[in-house]
Amino acid sequence: MQAPALCETELVAVLVCLERGEPCVFTLQQGALLPSGPLMPGQLSLQKSLREWVRQQTGIQPGHTEQLYTFADTHTDCGHRKVRISYMTCLPPTTEGPVVESSPLHPAQFSTNGSPANTLVSFYTYFPWEDRRxxxxxxxxxxxxxxxxxxxxxxxxxxxxxxxxxxxxxxxxxxxxxxxxxxxxxxxxxxxxxxxxxxxxxxxxxxxxxxxxxxxxxxxxxxxxxIRYTPIVFDLLTSHFTLLHLQQAMEALAGRPMHKQNFRRLVLQQNLLEESEQMDFSGPGRPARLYAAGNHAQDDCYLAGAKSPLPELVW
Structure with a gap:
């Protein structure tokens, strides 16, 4: 009688944030790994085990997480079948660690003399063909x-x-x-x-x-x-932001430019934002009004409808 195939379970975390205008992910081992680990002994909750691995490996305490997908990898070192259950969480901007970027279609270059254990890497370093801005x-x-x-x-x-x-x-x-x-x-x-x-x-x-x-x-x-139908972009922004910051965040996530006037009209018509008394003086021109996500932003919204045309790809 053939012995049943062994199956290992691994919990994988995708920690997403926006840094320097780039959608980034927290990685380990110079961008080669994601925070992960097995279901902990005595732990009945997959998400609690995941959060503990994330805390141990990155020092981050993730908040709300959502399950992405379950993958089956048959190519493990021991020949066992490994099931990976992946989760995603969105984090506000952080200044911890450098952002590793790369030029289009060429991988990033990491330092050989000891880079940080936790490295923020742009999604477009892994998928350069996806950035059409x-x-x-x-x-x-x-x-x-x-x-x-x-x-x-x-x-x-x-x-x-x-x-x-x-x-x-x-x-x-x-x-x-x-x-x-x-x-x-x-x-x-x-x-x-x-x-x-x-x-x-x-x-x-x-x-x-x-x-x-x-x-x-x-x-x-x-x-x-x-981002087409939920306010997830606000989870990746600071508590107060300008309309330009919001547009740039949407462009970074979608990987494509958006029409400035149409985007602002779309946002303001949906009453998604609350205008504050604060101004942003960091820009070179006139100070810009700061906004916060309003109560209506908790409902369904439509923010991706102001896309600018893309140049045609020819092969």
Whole structure:
């Protein structure tokens, strides 16, 4: 009689924050790992165990967490099947630790003489093709699209998946398809994690151990979907902010620019904000009014409807 396969459980935390205009995640081991750990002995709550691992590994006491997804990884060192249950929590801005950024389509460079144990890394260091705020991005992403086209070849199913997922040939670029784009690049052998399955690779973006970048893609997809109909962006801002700060936060999370006048009109018409008596004098021009999230911001809202057109991607 065959022995039953052993299964390990791991709890993984995606701690999201906005720093220097970038959507970032708290990582361990120079960006290679996420805070994680097994269900603690004697602990009946998955979330309580997760919070304790996060506290031990990062010093952060996470508040509200939501479950992202459950992943099954069959490629553990011991040959056991590992189930990863991922959670996400949004944190207000912090000044602890440097933000590691990278240029488009090239991984970040970490110091070899001892970087902080906990490092804030931009989501776009892992997924550089997702940041379309810069108009020059279309030209920068061209080599990746050519490699994707070469992989698709004459296969009509592959071609159609590439076109619709990456918004090519007149199709719309959908912000929230982060996970679909990552999985397509993984299948095409264009991310370093693909090489673990004996696939060719060109190593686009910073890789992570295990399937943690898969977890991050799920988190960014979730965030981009939620900013369309929930006030989650306010969880990532300071208590008071200007309209420009709010717009820049939305642009950073969506990875695309928004029309300034249309965005402000959209926000103010929904009565989502409370105007304060305070002013922001940090800018070069006239001081800007500071706002806070109002009571109506607890209800459903629509903030992602003022997007500016994106340059067309050509392959």
């Amino acid at each position: 810069n108009p020059a991005h279309a030209a920068v992403i061209a080599p990746l699209l050519r490699a994707l086209k070469h992989w698709a070849g004459q296969d009509p199913v592959r071609l159609q998946r590439c076109i619709t997922t990456f918004g090519l040939a007149g199709h719309t670029w959908h912000d929230e398809l982060v996970l679909s784009r990552y999985e397509l690049l993984w299948e095409a052998g264009l991310v370093e994690e693909s090489s673990r399955q004996n696939e060719p690779t060109c190593g686009v973006g910073l890789s992570m151990h295990h399937d943690y970048r898969h977890v991050l893609a799920t988190a960014l997809s979730r965030i981009r979907a939620k």
